[in-house]
Amino acid sequence: MKEKKEKQPQTSSQNLKEQALKEKSIMASLPDNLELIRQQLGNSSDIVIRQVGLPGEIAWAVVYTDGLADKQLVSEFILESAMLHDRVKEESKHDPASISPQLLASNVLAIGETKEISNFGQLFTSLLSGESVVLVDGHAAAITAGTRGWRDRGISETLTETVVRGPKEAFTETLRTNTAMIRRKIKDPNLWLETRQIGRVTGTEVSVMFIKGIAEDKVVEEVRIRLERIDIDGILESGYIEELIQDETYTPFPTIYNSERPDVVAAELLEGKIAILVDGTPMVLIVPALFVSFLHSAEDYYHRFDISTLIRILRYIGVFIALFGPSLYVAITTYHQEMIPTQLLYSLAAQREGIPFPAFIEAIMMEVAFEILREAGLRMPRSIGPAVSIVGTLVIGQAAVEAGIISAAMVIVVSTTAIASFVFPSYSLANTMRMLRFPLMGLAATFGLYGIIIGTFAIVLHVSSLRSFGVPYMGPFAPLIISDQKDAIFRMPHWAQVTRPKLMNRNNKRRQQKPASAKPKP
Amino acid sequence: MRTKEKISARQFTILVILYTIGTPILIIPAALASIAKQDGWIASALGLLIGLALTKLYVSVGRLPGQRPLFATIEHVLGKWLGKVVIAALVFFCLVTASEVLFYVGNFMTTQIMQSTPVQAFNIMFALVVVMAIYMGIETLARSAELLFPVFVLLIVILALFVTPQIHIERLQPVMETSMKSLVWATMYYTSVFSMTSFLLLSVFPSDIDQPQAAVKGFYQGITIAGIALLLIIVLCITVLGPDMTARQTYPSYALAKKINVGHFLQRIEIVMAIMWFITIFYRLCFYFYGAVLGLQQLFNLKEYRPVVLPLGMLFVALSLVVHPNVMHSSEYEENAWVPFIATFCFFLPLVLLGVHAIRKKK
Numbered sequence: 081m082k083e084k085k086e087k088q089p090q091t092s093s094q095n096l097k098e099q100a101l102k103e104k105s106i107m108a109s110l111p112d113n114l115e116l117i118r119q120q121l122g123n124s125s126d127i128v129i130r131q132v133g134l135p136g137e138i139a140w141a142v143v144y145t146d147g148l149a150d151k152q153l154v155s156e157f158i159l160e161s162a163m164l165h166d167r168v169k170e171e172s173k174h175d176p177a178s179i180s181p182q183l184l185a186s187n188v189l190a191i192g193e194t195k196e197i198s199n200f201g202q203l204f205t206s207l208l209s210g211e212s213v214v215l216v217d218g219h220a221a222a223i224t225a226g227t228r229g230w231r232d233r234g235i236s237e238t239l240t241e242t243v244v245r246g247p248k249e250a251f252t253e254t255l256r257t258n259t260a261m262i263r264r265k266i267k268d269p270n271l272w273l274e275t276r277q278i279g280r281v282t283g284t285e286v287s288v289m290f291i292k293g294i295a296e297d298k299v300v301e302e303v304r305i306r307l308e309r310i311d312i313d314g315i316l317e318s319g320y321i322e323e324l325i326q327d328e329t330y331t332p333f334p335t336i337y338n339s340e341r342p343d344v345v346a347a348e349l350l351e352g353k354i355a356i357l358v359d360g361t362p363m364v365l366i367v368p369a370l371f372v373s374f375l376h377s378a379e380d381y382y383h384r385f386d387i388s389t390l391i392r393i394l395r396y397i398g399v400f401i402a403l404f405g406p407s408l409y410v411a412i413t414t415y416h417q418e419m420i421p422t423q424l425l426y427s428l429a430a431q432r433e434g435i436p437f438p439a440f441i442e443a444i445m446m447e448v449a450f451e452i453l454r455e456a457g458l459r460m461p462r463s464i465g466p467a468v469s470i471v472g473t474l475v476i477g478q479a480a481v482e483a484g485i486i487s488a489a490m491v492i493v494v495s496t497t498a499i500a501s502f503v504f505p506s507y508s509l510a511n512t513m514r515m516l517r518f519p520l521m522g523l524a525a526t527f528g529l530y531g532i533i534i535g536t537f538a539i540v541l542h543v544s545s546l547r548s549f550g551v552p553y554m555g556p557f558a559p560l561i562i563s564d565q566k567d568a569i570f571r572m573p574h575w576a577q578v579t580r581p582k583l584m585n586r587n588n589k590r591r592q593q594k595p596a597s598a599k600p601k602p
Numbered sequence: 603m604r605t606k607e608k609i610s611a612r613q614f615t616i617l618v619i620l621y622t623i624g625t626p627i628l629i630i631p632a633a634l635a636s637i638a639k640q641d642g643w644i645a646s647a648l649g650l651l652i653g654l655a656l657t658k659l660y661v662s663v664g665r666l667p668g669q670r671p672l673f674a675t676i677e678h679v680l681g682k683w684l685g686k687v688v689i690a691a692l693v694f695f696c697l698v699t700a701s702e703v704l705f706y707v708g709n710f711m712t713t714q715i716m717q718s719t720p721v722q723a724f725n726i727m728f729a730l731v732v733v734m735a736i737y738m739g740i741e742t743l744a745r746s747a748e749l750l751f752p753v754f755v756l757l758i759v760i761l762a763l764f765v766t767p768q769i770h771i772e773r774l775q776p777v778m779e780t781s782m783k784s785l786v787w788a789t790m791y792y793t794s795v796f797s798m799t800s801f802l803l804l805s806v807f808p809s810d811i812d813q814p815q816a817a818v819k820g821f822y823q824g825i826t827i828a829g830i831a832l833l834l835i836i837v838l839c840i841t842v843l844g845p846d847m848t849a850r851q852t853y854p855s856y857a858l859a860k861k862i863n864v865g866h867f868l869q870r871i872e873i874v875m876a877i878m879w880f881i882t883i884f885y886r887l888c889f890y891f892y893g894a895v896l897g898l899q900q901l902f903n904l905k906e907y908r909p910v911v912l913p914l915g916m917l918f919v920a921l922s923l924v925v926h927p928n929v930m931h932s933s934e935y936e937e938n939a940w941v942p943f944i945a946t947f948c949f950f951l952p953l954v955l956l957g958v959h960a961i962r963k964k965k
Contacts, residue, residue: 526723537746545739
């Protein structure tokens, strides 16, 4: 478990002031309150303060942030309802003091979501997250009204986890849209959502979502504890959270899964995992993560089981090639030529005749060139894409071979490896393979296959020691769990998947009842 | 805080298999064939039976009241002072034997595969992963064994399948030609490398296993499977290479793997087959080393064994370079010193432990 130092007591005067302001309660005088708001927000031009009421009548004000709050909601259902409300008109003439914020909330404002608040900390949080704040003169309380409505990107098709068959929608940057997309898939009262704000300055909303009764309570508690420990100024993407709560930082392997597909998150929730949604990013974190889940695609469950299983096996072959491809080539051509069939050896030797570098240098050059191309492809402006790819293919593919710098076989090996690293449904695992490839190549160049074997032992030992939120990372292979093999390398038909994965669930194991009758009869 | 690490009975079985196959898979066919000629396999079969009997002995030592780990048992049964002396001797045994195995790794690599690389490099590399494994603890070691076991099984099946076309079954004949004396000696020698070493498994059995009852069964199963695998390798060596060729090789299994030839395409893949014994040797080495580390822990009453792992690892690399100056020395040692050396620790010591315990209980 991670040990963290106790929170440092906030000693600086700046912090003390902020703390005092947060706890300062709302004053009775409306002008004082509005003055304080203006002063604290530095008269920011996007804060709209609308005061209502003639002299002598009841005075009240609506404060909202332009752009975050829906203007139509504010004007129609707060301003209009209150200004045109008969009773408010009547009472404000006779007994202005009887119009309290509570009365406004319960009888007047035609808004679904209202809340009474009493201090400025809550006031600013609500105001800056798009709610409207209603303050009434003479009352030391305020009402917040749920008027959030800002421009967002809208739900669009997923770009990073594409499928042929299955839902195409992806999460967006708005937390509420994302939770709604999951709720639409799981209509169960046991789907619980806990939201907290993390980030002292950004105050980013982070929601923990799980199915009560399926998710292990201990793991949920562990997630809460780890999120509670975070004390940072800003959370801008779920990657921040991932690095702050993962079990082991010094590992190339991702121990937290992420996805931008609501159907993947729903499926993982049903297996007893816990989703962590962060406002402002479409990437949802899922814990605990197993190594195998990085090789599972959502589509595996939508296609027939036989082809899904074969494709999964293909992915494992992809892992092998992506990890060992160039290092095996280097080891075999440098030290173990006897393994190559004679004809092939002749042609390889002929190709390599004019090449001035040892295979290792050749491989490193090609790999680095490929990594540069790949990174450039990601970062460059879209419009110059074709130019770079033409230069890349011509220079590296053909010219380098013709110029006698690189052998053609090496081009084949490196490009096969590169393509193999794209068969993983998860980008984070592809990065792992990318990183581990280089040390393995070094070992292969110095010790041949012996080096690769030693490197593999080290990798195997390392992954065996990893845990994700207490769950062994290499499960269900190590420790071996026979019943979980139904959804690891193989994907058994759905009628055969009667139980949930054992690693994750100890109390609620059953997925379907009566396994025998669930199998369709001919 | 991490709770005490436990491994499952299945993991223990896999560890027993890999550990017991260990070094013998690489060298034992030569020794047996040189002593008993084509009857070497009979010695191996007899050795398996003796191995099961010895396992019973070890299980009963492991299940002495309290079910302590090996070194705690020794100290508990023999008393503090005598116990410490015996533990110190056992640590020495573990360390020397571990270095000897590491010597084999280095020797195998330099004589068979990469002649011009210095042997120190191979030894240091291998010792590094062993140190890493022990540092990470028994739980990680057991899980890694589960991941590597399928690889081992796959390779041994490929080896057995691909050399079948070259089997000459008549090379086993005449059966029982060798003298009784050499058969007994061959069996004894086989027992000393195959089953006596499993005494050191008591450092995890049964105290570190979550189902001790199932682990007893797993112990027998593991020994049986390992025995059958070795028997298979020995029979293949004798029938494919012939008893004379087998006896003349230092590493007959490697020579056996060289014989693989499928359609003149898949040939000379012996280095891939070598992965098989790198896996088994790795686990054997880990347990010898773990024994030495745990022994030191018990000797000096340390709370945590990890601080001694790295220094001991360095010692162990250095020792592996000096333990045998050359191969002749090692074969001399194997022939004359090894059997009494191991029998003292892995045959007489458990008997003494059981005996002393029985006497003390009567009192």
